[in-house]
Amino acid sequence: ACGGRVPTDRHMITVAALRTARDQLTTSTNAKLGAISLGTPHYSVPEFARLIELLRDRRIHPDVHAYVNTGRSVAHELDLRGWSTRLADAGVQLVTDTCTYITPVMADIHGTAMTDSAKWAYYAPGNLGLDVAFGSVEDCVESAVRGEVVRDEGVWADA
Secondary structure (H helix, E strand, O other): OOOOOOOOOOOOOOHHHHHHHHHHHOOOOOOEEEEEEEEEEEEOHHHHHHHHHHHOOOOOOOOOEEEEEEOHHHHHHHHHHOHHHHHHHHOEEEEEOOOOOOOOOOOOOOOEEEEOOHHHHHHHHHHHOOOEEEOOHHHHHHHHHHOEOOOOHHHHOOO
């Protein structure tokens, strides 16, 4: 990472710092969830495998829009594996080669949008006028299935 040189700076990342960042990126914890957006940067095949595992054959709540951004080569691989259909059947919409916070991809969202992406959480309020809840991918999936913002505070607890 440093090209063979000794690092000049060190930064300690603590759970407390992560909680602070989560709270700063969250503009609303309104229980009503309108959407989740994952994949900024674009999701990889292993991240999709994790998403499918978390869904466990459950469907996204009918009042929630679920978007996952990815590149076209990964989308092609998902097609080959049959995962695109599986995700669509669960209520997940794939968005290729762009992010939902910069293009008019997202439907009219009523309620909070949740994401696992700090980048998305930072840009979406200004670009889309949405309130955002930042959380883990596990939080996002569970919230999308239930239709309300939920967080496993254990993920954010000190070890």
